[in-house]
Amino acid sequence: xxxxxxxxxxxFEELGIPVPRxxxxxTMHEALHLAGEIGYPVMxxxxxxxxGRGFAGGIKTASTPEELKNMADVLLGSEIKGxxxxxxxxxxxxxVAQELYVGITVDGYSGTPVIxxxxxxxxxxxxxxxxxxxxxxxxxxxxxxxxxxxxxxxMLRMLNIPQSLISAWTxxxxxxxxAAENYEALICEINPLVVLPNGGLLAVDAxxxxxxxxxxxxxxxxxxxxxxxxxxxEKRGKEIGVTYVDLDGxxxxxxSGAGLGMASMDIIxxxxxxxxxxxTGGGITAELLYRCMDLIMRKPxxxxxxxNVYGGINPIHEGAKGVVRYIQEHNLQLPIVAKALGNRQExxxxxxxxxxxHVVTETATEKAVAKLYELVGKN
Amino acid sequence: MSILIDDSxxxxxxxxxxxxxxxxxxxxxxxxxxxxxxxxxxxxxxIVEGVPVFDxxxxxxxxxxxxxxxxxxxxAFVLDAFLETIDAGIKLxxxxxxxxxxxxxxxxxxxxxxxxxxxLGPTTPGILVPGKGKMGIMPASLxxxxxxxxxxxxxxxxxxxxxxxxxxxxxxxxxxxxxxxxVVLRNLADILELFEQDEGTDAVIIVxxxxxxxxxxxxxxISRKMSKPVAAYxxxxxxPQGKRMxxxxxxxxxxxxxxxxxHEALRxxxxxxxxxxxxxxQWAKKHKLQ
Numbered sequence: 001x002x003x004x005x006x007x008x009x010x011x012f013e014e015l016g017i018p019v020p021r022x023x024x025x026x027t028m029h030e031a032l033h034l035a036g037e038i039g040y041p042v043m044x045x046x047x048x049x050x051x052g053r054g055f056a057g058g059i060k061t062a063s064t065p066e067e068l069k070n071m072a073d074v075l076l077g078s079e080i081k082g083x084x085x086x087x088x089x090x091x092x093x094x095x096v097a098q099e100l101y102v103g104i105t106v107d108g109y110s111g112t113p114v115i116x117x118x119x120x121x122x123x124x125x126x127x128x129x130x131x132x133x134x135x136x137x138x139x140x141x142x143x144x145x146x147x148x149x150x151x152x153x154x155m156l157r158m159l160n161i162p163q164s165l166i167s168a169w170t171x172x173x174x175x176x177x178x179a180a181e182n183y184e185a186l187i188c189e190i191n192p193l194v195v196l197p198n199g200g201l202l203a204v205d206a207x208x209x210x211x212x213x214x215x216x217x218x219x220x221x222x223x224x225x226x227x228x229x230x231x232x233x234e235k236r237g238k239e240i241g242v243t244y245v246d247l248d249g250x251x252x253x254x255x256s257g258a259g260l261g262m263a264s265m266d267i268i269x270x271x272x273x274x275x276x277x278x279x280t281g282g283g284i285t286a287e288l289l290y291r292c293m294d295l296i297m298r299k300p301x302x303x304x305x306x307x308n309v310y311g312g313i314n315p316i317h318e319g320a321k322g323v324v325r326y327i328q329e330h331n332l333q334l335p336i337v338a339k340a341l342g343n344r345q346e347x348x349x350x351x352x353x354x355x356x357x358h359v360v361t362e363t364a365t366e367k368a369v370a371k372l373y374e375l376v377g378k379n
Numbered sequence: 380m381s382i383l384i385d386d387s388x389x390x391x392x393x394x395x396x397x398x399x400x401x402x403x404x405x406x407x408x409x410x411x412x413x414x415x416x417x418x419x420x421x422x423x424x425x426i427v428e429g430v431p432v433f434d435x436x437x438x439x440x441x442x443x444x445x446x447x448x449x450x451x452x453x454x455a456f457v458l459d460a461f462l463e464t465i466d467a468g469i470k471l472x473x474x475x476x477x478x479x480x481x482x483x484x485x486x487x488x489x490x491x492x493x494x495x496x497x498x499l500g501p502t503t504p505g506i507l508v509p510g511k512g513k514m515g516i517m518p519a520s521l522x523x524x525x526x527x528x529x530x531x532x533x534x535x536x537x538x539x540x541x542x543x544x545x546x547x548x549x550x551x552x553x554x555x556x557x558x559x560x561x562v563v564l565r566n567l568a569d570i571l572e573l574f575e576q577d578e579g580t581d582a583v584i585i586v587x588x589x590x591x592x593x594x595x596x597x598x599x600x601i602s603r604k605m606s607k608p609v610a611a612y613x614x615x616x617x618x619p620q621g622k623r624m625x626x627x628x629x630x631x632x633x634x635x636x637x638x639x640x641x642h643e644a645l646r647x648x649x650x651x652x653x654x655x656x657x658x659x660x661q662w663a664k665k666h667k668l669q
Contacts, residue, residue: 051621051633106481108591108628111488111562126633143485184482186561213454213627214480243625247617258559258625259533259588262614267655269617277618279625281477282399310538312504313399313475313516341542342518343406363521363542364657 001210001225002187004047006089008206011183011220012190015175019203022091031072032065034090040064041093043204046075048083049228056080061093083230094202099192101125102173103207104180113141113180115173117155121192135159147177168201169193184214233276233298240291242280249273251376252296254289254323256280256309256316260365264308267369272376275299284314289322297330304335304376307357308365311342320351327355335375339368381508381553382528382573382580383471383497384412384447390514391436391445391469392417393452393460395427400451403475403516404428407449410519412512415443418460436460436467447471449505449514457501458483465496473514474500474564477627484562491564498564502626503556504534515556517541525550527668528574530567531586532559532593533626536614539656540586549663552580557593559626567593568600575605582608582668584659585650587641589615590629594641598648609650610662613641 003011006024013019021038024047025031035042046058053059058080062068078085099121107114116138120128128136137155141147152173156166172193180188189207196202215222229235237244243258247265251272255261261279268274276296280288296302307323309316320340326332337358340348349359358375360368390407394400395417405428408414416431416439423434433439436448448469452460457479464472472491479501491498499506505515509524516534521542527549531537534556541551555570557563567585574583583605587594594613601609615624615631616638623630631637642652653659 106485106561108561108563109566109593109596111485111564113485124633126635143489184480186481211481213478214482216455217480243623245619245622245624247619255535257533257535258629259531259586259614260535260539262533262588262618262624262629263536263539263612263656265618266614266616274617277624281625310518310521310535312518312534312538313403341521342538343520345520363539363546364660365539366655366657 001212001215002049003208003210003223004049005045005206006047007223008208009203011179011208012175012203012206015178017172017175017203018201020091020094022089024087025072025090026076026087028069028072028076031088031090032068035062035065035068038090038092042068043091043093044068044071044075045089045091046080046085047087047089048080048085050081050083053080058085094194094204095197096194097197098195100195101191102176102193103187103189103191104177104185105187107140110140112143115139115141115147115151115155115177117159117173119159119161125191147174149174164199165195172201172203179208182220183208183218184211185209186211233295236295236298237278240288240295242278242288242292244295245277246299247274247276249275250301250303251275251372252299252302252305254278254280254292254296254305254307256284256314260308260310264306264365267365268306271373275302280314282313284316284319286318286322286325289319290326293323293326302334304372306369306372307336307338307340308368309340311340311344311348315344316340316342317344317348317351320348323357324351324355327357335372337368337372337375339365381511382577383506383553383555384508384512384514388447388471388512389413389415389443389445390447390449391415391439391443393436393448393450393464395419395430395432395451396422396425397451401427403451404430406519407513410513412514415445436464436469440467440469445469447514449473450475452476454478458487461487462490465490465494470496472496472498473503473505474498474558475503475505475515477502479560481561484560484564488562488564499556500558500564502560503558504537505556507554509551517554521545522554523548523550525669526552526579526581527663528552528577528580528583529554529586530570530574530583531556532588533586533614536586536656540584540659543656543659544663547660547663549668552577559628561591561628567597571597571600571605575607580607582610582666585609585611587611587613588626588629589613589618589624589631589638590636592636595644598644598650601645601650602648608666610653610659611645611650612653612656612659613638
């Protein structure tokens with residue numbers, strides 16, 4: 001779960017990282033009031049959970065109350081990359097002498113936490129890695145021992161950071177590491193970390209993504225993970241315990257595995273357009289598949305359904321019963337193609353066929369997609 | 380020949396008394412796997428599917444001579460059970476459960492590496508050696524004995540590729556799920572190395588997906604060390620950026636982990652990129668794999 005910038009800033013502040021004076025506004029009047037307290041000029045930043053917000057017009061500077069009125073009005077209620085802007089962060093505009101970067105992430109390949117620092121902040125760090133690797137230093141942390149300040153000092157010396165900055169920057173890195181530990185973060189980042197004209201540091205943006213698998217044991221209070229999902233269908237998916245990703249086509253997809261679901265999307269995407277990606281994970285029951293059918297059918301304009309399941313850990317014959325019940329109760333007339341292989345496959349085929357589902361018994365998903373294309377094309 | 384599982388492999392099932400543990404023990408025994416015991420703390424002395432259950436891994440090892448373990452333990456208890464298993468001297472561990480916190484996986488990986496333990500997962504279907512045995516949840520009917528190795532980040536896609544090959548009588552030497560989490564216990568290159576050394580494997584298929592950099596990093600190993608033909612498929616060409624596609628590790632961030640980046644690295648290393656699973660059949664015919 002990714003936290004909003006203002007939530008992450010609150011957490012960083014509590015751990016002692018210097019952050020700007022700020023507040024969160026849901027209306028133009030609240031924004032005006034906050035800006036009055038903070039003092040102009042102020043930054044207005046849309047609180048949406050997508051990357052690249054600045055390029056999409058989600059970050060603005062207001063120098064006067066009049067400017068702020070217009071900008072806040074435009075921002076609130078607008079959409080940034082498809083996400084509605086409900087709140088804006090109003091914060092002091094820092095004077096920038098230099099922009100730095102510091103981030104802690106998990107390096108999947110070495111299987112350790114890694115700290116990355118850069119003397120070039122405010123841009124995508126991957127770009128810096130490609131264009132100016134000398135401005136970037138990183139360090140893997142031994143999971144048995146954790147982080148020690150000498151590691152930060154070493155990285156900063158490698159980047160030729162002036163001695164006067166090393167102590168303050170080392171403190172920030174240590175506190176950020178603490179945040180990453182406390183929240184079991186997959187990403188914990190300040191970009192940019194601003195150097196002020198007086199030499200002080202200020203974290204003017206914050207990213208914190210909590211490991212979903214660890215949420216139940218994190219001691220600090222966290223926002224409700226399901227409540228904040230914007231897309232109502234994706235929210236419903238989380239409620240019933242499946243992964244649902246909303247897409248913009250008209251073919252519904254149910255799969256019993258993530259890889260299989262992605263492959264199905266790719267093959268369907270050649271000639272048709274997926275409307276959604278629904279992956280059940282392990283633990284299929286008749287009830288769950290009934291709910292999955294209900295969920296994919298909530299999307300308007302579905303023209304066909306593709307079911308791709310394997311009976312390994314999943315009792316697919318149970319799942320088939322749920323699909324059939326949904327079809328019968330709703331008198332569903334769409335073309336539905338199912339490929340179901342593995343344990344108890346013959347029983348599963350019989351159940352599907354009883355409700356008019358077209359069963360494909362060959363392994364290659366392409367063959368089943370071809371059948372669906374033939375049927376949907378006829379409609 | 381095969382890798383990881385052979386006639387000397389004696390398997391225990393951890394979490395054997397749970398619903399999934401019991402059902403999967405049944406299927407593994409059915410496939411001929413030498414399962415010698417199960418472990419569930421507090422349930423020692425009982426029998427599941429004809430197999431004795433022990434309270435601790437140490438006791439199971441002492442009584443049965445077990446040297447491998449497959450996990451059906453709830454995610455919250457996996458780290459504890461994993462450390463216990465390594466301390467009891469087991470050298471091959473398969474972690475089937477999903478949703479294990481990344482911080483736990485990091486600790487597990489470090490502990491296993493320091494002690495020379497080979498562990499797979501989390502979120503893996505396991506290992507299957509056609510005709511010999513399996514540690515995990517793969518549906519056995521889709522597999523056939525032969526000489527093609529398969530390594531997959533996705534359980535269901537490993538079944539898909541094995542099934543496509545089996546239908547044209549191209550069997551598999553060993554099929555391995557490496558797991559779909561952001562951090563897994565063993566990297567792709569490590570497993571490729573086992574296949575390269577295996578006399579029973581003539582060629583290898585890598586089944587990857589968006590997210591992470593396992594495939595990109597393995598490309599270096601392929602170009603330097605692999606003498607056998609390698610084919611690769613990457614799922615997720617149509618996955619929207621920034622969305623987790625079911626697997627915890629399957630997410631494209633910025634420019635990293637994309638299908639294009641993986642294709643480019645694999646092609647440059649000399650692997651043949653398969654645009655779609657069904658192309659595995661043509662590839663196998665071209666290389667005369669049987």
